[in-house]
Each structure stands twice: as C-alpha cells, then as structure tokens.
Amino acid sequence: MRRREALLVAAIAALRPDRALSAPVPAQPFAMAEVAPGLHVRQGVHEEAAPENQDGIANIGFVIGKEAVAVLDPGGSRADGERLRASIREQTDLPIRYVVMTHLHPDHVFGAVAFADDRPVFVAHARMAAMLVQRGEFYRNVLADALGIEEAGDYAKPDLLVSDTASIDLGGRRLQLRAHSTAHTDNDLSILDEQTGTLWLGDLLFVDRVPALDGSILGWLRETKALRDVPATRAVPGHGPTVVSWPGAVAPQERYLGGLVRDIRAIISHGGDIEKAVATAGQAERANWALFDDYNGRNVTSAFKELEWE
Amino acid sequence: MRAIAAVLGLALCTAAPAWAEEDPDARAARWADLKHAVFGEREVADGAGIITLEAPARAQDAALVPITVSLSAGGGAGPGKVKAVWVVVDGNPSPLAGTFRFGPAADLRSLKTRVRVDQYTLLHAIAETEGGHLYAAERYVKAAGGCSAPSTKDPQLAMSRLGQMRLRLDGEAPLREGEAATAHLLISHPNNNGMQVDQVSHLFVPPRYIQDITVRYGDELVFSLGADISLSEDPVFTFGFVPQGAGPMRVDVLDSSQAKFHRDFALDVGRS
Numbered sequence: 384m385r386r387r388e389a390l391l392v393a394a395i396a397a398l399r400p401d402r403a404l405s406a407p408v409p410a411q412p413f414a415m416a417e418v419a420p421g422l423h424v425r426q427g428v429h430e431e432a433a434p435e436n437q438d439g440i441a442n443i444g445f446v447i448g449k450e451a452v453a454v455l456d457p458g459g460s461r462a463d464g465e466r467l468r469a470s471i472r473e474q475t476d477l478p479i480r481y482v483v484m485t486h487l488h489p490d491h492v493f494g495a496v497a498f499a500d501d502r503p504v505f506v507a508h509a510r511m512a513a514m515l516v517q518r519g520e521f522y523r524n525v526l527a528d529a530l531g532i533e534e535a536g537d538y539a540k541p542d543l544l545v546s547d548t549a550s551i552d553l554g555g556r557r558l559q560l561r562a563h564s565t566a567h568t569d570n571d572l573s574i575l576d577e578q579t580g581t582l583w584l585g586d587l588l589f590v591d592r593v594p595a596l597d598g599s600i601l602g603w604l605r606e607t608k609a610l611r612d613v614p615a616t617r618a619v620p621g622h623g624p625t626v627v628s629w630p631g632a633v634a635p636q637e638r639y640l641g642g643l644v645r646d647i648r649a650i651i652s653h654g655g656d657i658e659k660a661v662a663t664a665g666q667a668e669r670a671n672w673a674l675f676d677d678y679n680g681r682n683v684t685s686a687f688k689e690l691e692w693e
Numbered sequence: 694m695r696a697i698a699a700v701l702g703l704a705l706c707t708a709a710p711a712w713a714e715e716d717p718d719a720r721a722a723r724w725a726d727l728k729h730a731v732f733g734e735r736e737v738a739d740g741a742g743i744i745t746l747e748a749p750a751r752a753q754d755a756a757l758v759p760i761t762v763s764l765s766a767g768g769g770a771g772p773g774k775v776k777a778v779w780v781v782v783d784g785n786p787s788p789l790a791g792t793f794r795f796g797p798a799a800d801l802r803s804l805k806t807r808v809r810v811d812q813y814t815l816l817h818a819i820a821e822t823e824g825g826h827l828y829a830a831e832r833y834v835k836a837a838g839g840c841s842a843p844s845t846k847d848p849q850l851a852m853s854r855l856g857q858m859r860l861r862l863d864g865e866a867p868l869r870e871g872e873a874a875t876a877h878l879l880i881s882h883p884n885n886n887g888m889q890v891d892q893v894s895h896l897f898v899p900p901r902y903i904q905d906i907t908v909r910y911g912d913e914l915v916f917s918l919g920a921d922i923s924l925s926e927d928p929v930f931t932f933g934f935v936p937q938g939a940g941p942m943r944v945d946v947l948d949s950s951q952a953k954f955h956r957d958f959a960l961d962v963g964r965s
Binding site: 512513516517651653654656657658661680681683684685688691692 | 861865877891893
C-alpha cells in the first residue's frame with residue numbers, strides 16, 4: 384500500500400508544470416524481493432551502466448534487525464542509492480547503522496553517497512582502501528561519463544576495515560563478515576545472515592550474467608570451493624536472481640571458470656599466445672551467459688597472464 | 694543511447710570516455726611532434742609493404758595490450774635489411790615504449806610484446822634499415838587507464854618472483870640448426886611506472902621498470918631492447934631466432950634500480 388502511494392506521489396509530481404520550482408521529486412522505491420524474513424533484494428538488470436538504468440545493474444539490498452538496518456551494497460549511482468534508501472524507509476524507520484560494501488566495483492558502491500546523512504559505519508574489506516586510492520578517480524570518471532557528473536554518485540571511505548572476519552549486530556540479528564583472498568577482485572567481502580542461513584556473496588557469485596574476472600581465476604575457484612562449506616541454504620548473487628539455492632547455484636560459474644583454466648593451460652602448453660587464447664578459450668560457454676562477448680575476452684586475458692606463470 | 698561499458702570497471706574501457714582523444718587532427722599533430730622528437734629531420738616514410746603493426750582495435754585490458762610487428766621479406770636484405778624497430782604509444786606519458794635492435798641470430802619476420810595504453814591513441818612501429826631509411830606503420834587502439842592500472846594483485850608474490858624468466862618455444866616441432874624458430878620470453882617484473890599504489894601503505898610505488906634486455910644465442914645477438922615505462926607488467930616477448938651451434942639462449946636484464954638478472958636457457962637443437 385505504501386508503495387502504491389509513493390508511486391502516486393511521484394507520478395503527480397512529474398505532471399506538475401512548476402516542478403522545477405517545487406521540492407525535488409522523492410526517490411521512488413524499488414520493487415524488491417524479501418528473500419528471507421527481513422532481508423530484501425533488488426535485482427540488477429543484465430546491462431552495462433547507462434542513464435536509462437542508473438547503473439542499477441547489481442543486486443543490492445538491506446537487512447532489518449530489531450534495532451537497526453544494514454545496507455548490503457548501496458547501489459550503482461546516487462539515484463540507485465536514493466531509491467534503495469526510499470525502499471528501506473518503506474519497510475522500517477529503524478536507523479541505518481551499517482553500509483556494507485562487498486567490493487569496490489562502481490555498480491555496487493557508488494550509491495554510498497545517498498546514505499551519508501544517516502552517518503552509518505561504512506564497512507569494507509581491508510584491501511578496498513588501497514584500491515580506492517588506485518582506482519577511485521578512474522571509476523569516478525568512467526561513471527560520470529556514463530551517467531553525468533551529478534548522477535554518478537560516489538563511494539564512501541570505509542570506516543570499518545575487515546582483514547579476516549568480523550561481525551555486526553543489528554539487534555538480535557548478527558551478520559558474519561568474511562574478507563576473502565583474491566578471487567573476483569582482491570577485496571571481496573561476503574556476509575552470512577546467521578538467523579536465516581542466507582549468504583550474501585556480492586560478485587563472488589554470478590548467475591546468468593557472465594562472471595567478470597578482476598582478481599585471480601585460481602583464487603576465485605579456491606574461495607568458492609571453501610564457501611561451499613558455509614552453513615547456508617540460500618545465497619544472493621551479485622548478479623542474477625535475487626536468491627538461489629546454496630551451494631548448488633555456484634556450479635555453472637565453477638564450470639565456466641574451470642573451463643577457462645583448462646582451455647588456457649592447453650594453449651600455453653602448446654606454445655600458443657594470448658591472442659589465440661582470446662579467440663578460442665571459453666567459447667563453448669558462449670550460449671550459457673548474458674553479455675558473454677563483452678567480458679570473456681577480458682577474462683581470458685587476465686587468466687592467461689596469471690596461468691602463464693604457474 | 695550507446696551502452697556504456699567498463700563501469701564494472703577494471704582499469705579498462707570498452708567505450709569512449711569523454712576525456713579520450715577523439716580528434717583525428719589532434720592525433721596527427723601529436724604524431725608529427727613525436728616523430729620530430731625521436732627522429733629529428735629524418736624522413737619517416739609510409740611503411741606499407743615493409744612493416745605492419747597489429748593490435749586489437751579495442752583492448753581487453755589497457756595494461757596488457759598485445760602488439761605484433763611484422764616485417765615483409767623476412768626483414769629484407771642488403772641496405773634494405775631492417776636493423777631496428779621502434780615502438781611508440783603516442784598517447785602515453787612516456788610515448789617511446791621500446792627500441793629493438795637486431796643481431797645476426799635474429800629471424801626478423803615478426804615480433805610481439807605487450808604494452809600499457811593510457812588513452813585512446815595511435816600506436817606506431819618504425820623500422821630502420823641498414824641503409825638508414827625509416828618506415829612507419831600505424832594502428833589506432835581504443836584502451837584507457839593502462840598506465841595507472843593496478844600493479845599485481847599480490848605484491849609479495851611479485852617481489853618473490855622478481856627477475857624470474859621463462860622461455861617457451863612456439864609449436865612442438867624440434868629445433869634444427871640454421872632453421873628459424875619462434876620463442877616466447879617471459880620476464881617477471883612489476884614494471885612499476887610510478888602510477889601504482891602500494892596495497893599496504895596506500896602510497897604511490899616509486900617507479901621501477903626494465904630498462905635493457907639483451908638476448909643472445911651463444912655469442913650472437915638476437916636482439917637488444919631499450920625499454921621505458923610503457924611495457925606491461927611481467928612483459929612477454931615473442932621473437933624469431935636462428936639457432937647456430939649449441940647455444941644456450943642467454944638473457945640479460947637491467948632494471949631502473951640497476952638490478953641485473955641473468956638466465957641461460959639450454960635448448961635441444963638437432964642437426965639438419
């Protein structure tokens with residue numbers, strides 16, 4: 384009901400001829416899935432960042448405890464973050480005490496600006512801080528170019544850095560945080576909601592959308608193997624459906640990454656070079672993934688560089 | 694509305710950032726300036742039929758852009774024989790990526806390496822012949838951010854591997870004395886150009902990069918390379934050579950910290 388009212392308000396505001404002079408149009412909440420009690424997920428679209436999607440391409444969400452709310456990835460842009468915040472306020476008035484950033488990629492964290500006024504604790508993998516210095520400006524430029532400087536948003540400097548494990552308490556609801564070895568990136572953080580056995584994986588897990596490698600292919604396979612033992616029955620992937628069964632849903636990703644390793648090792652052992660690998664490795668998986676052609680060549684390049692030094 | 698890639702990021706783009714150099718006239722002017730800076734008043738002729746340069750139109754990774762320089766007629770003969778090749782990445786902060794000088798043990802048909810590319814740019818490869826003529830080939834590459842692209846994900850591993858080398862032969866045919874063969878030389882070196890950040894201190898890493906590489910077969914020079922900060926991290930070179938005698942393939946590397954690395958690769962060469 385509240386959602387319908389909000390939509391109506393937004394629609395009326397959009398029709399007003401003097402809207403440029405009136406108060407800003409309130410951010411419109413998302414249609415979100417409550418994948419476990421109190422755990423809400425907005426599904427990202429399988430597209431690249433563009434003004435039409437406001438870089439809302441990743442799965443983002445929040446968890447509500449008895450005393451506070453934690454945001455799990457604040458979104459891909461200012462607008463994406465503002466809409467996520469509006470979605471939270473549709474559900475609860477509890478304070479937003481934590482904003483957890485699963486890794487530095489812009490589609491997951493550039494909505495952080497929308498939560499600045501809540502003064503939450505921004506949480507990230509310890510290695511994300513170095514990556515901010517390294518790549519922050521580059522990401523800002525790329526996203527500003529895609530969406531416009533005002534719309535792009537920004538990441539937040541993390542306050543709580545996790546180098547191994549940590550937990551945060553939302554009041555009767557504990558989230559276990561785990562900093563991973565280099566896998567999808569060198570700063571992947573996973574979150575286990577103990578109460579519901581739900582594992583929030585960020586981009587450690589891609590479903591349907593082709594995985595993007597920005598870390599270590601062997602490391603990613605090792606980390607996912609270890610994650611299979613986590614006591615969870617369901618998981619939220621960084622891209623794909625809002626919820627999948629765990630650990631079964633990781634099998635296609637393991638098959639894709641494992642296939643790349645096999646293909647590239649075979650090319651290297653026959654004296655082949657990186658261009659040959661880009662043209663052929665992983666192609667058997669082409670029909671299985673969205674955006675395959677946009678990322679496979681890059682994944683192969685990155686994996687080749689890693690595997691030629693085995 | 695064009696879809697805009699690269700927001701998932703990595704330091705690589707598959708669509709034009711607004712700050713990229715898109716104006717062909719500006720690119721031509723840049724090349725004219727560089728040409729003058731490197732070669733002075735010497736004429737640089739169109740290299741069609743003599744030298745070609747291949748590179749992906751869109752780089753998969755701007756920090757690792759594979760390039761192939763091919764020389765027609767096996768590099769020529771007499772005064773037309775190619776003795777050196779320059780590689781220039783016009784848009785990079787330090788555009789002259791490397792100068793290869795070839796010796797008697799070289800097979801000149803083709804040469805590959807990997808470079809960093811900082812923005813949408815022209816690449817040039819220029820051949821110099823024994824007779825002193827210069828011929829240029831050109832390629833436009835869409836890539837950005839390669840110079841500040843992060844160094845290795847694992848700095849400890851990189852330092853423990855510093856200076857290690859590997860040599861792989863192309864294909865599986867056995868080597869024969871006097872017959873040209875192709876090898877891949879891998880050198881582990883972070884090639885920091887001063888634009889990467891340390892993972893622990895969050896400070897910029899001082900530049901440390903490979904300056905000179907010399908590859909000999911036995912006592913004969915295959916090639917020497919004078920390099921600069923535009924080579925990729927852990928650079929790889931694919932080159933032709935003609936084995937005469939027992940070898941070994943001898944590789945010497947000098948970096949900007951004056952560290953020297955040496956490796957002999959024994960090769961099994963059959964008689965024809």
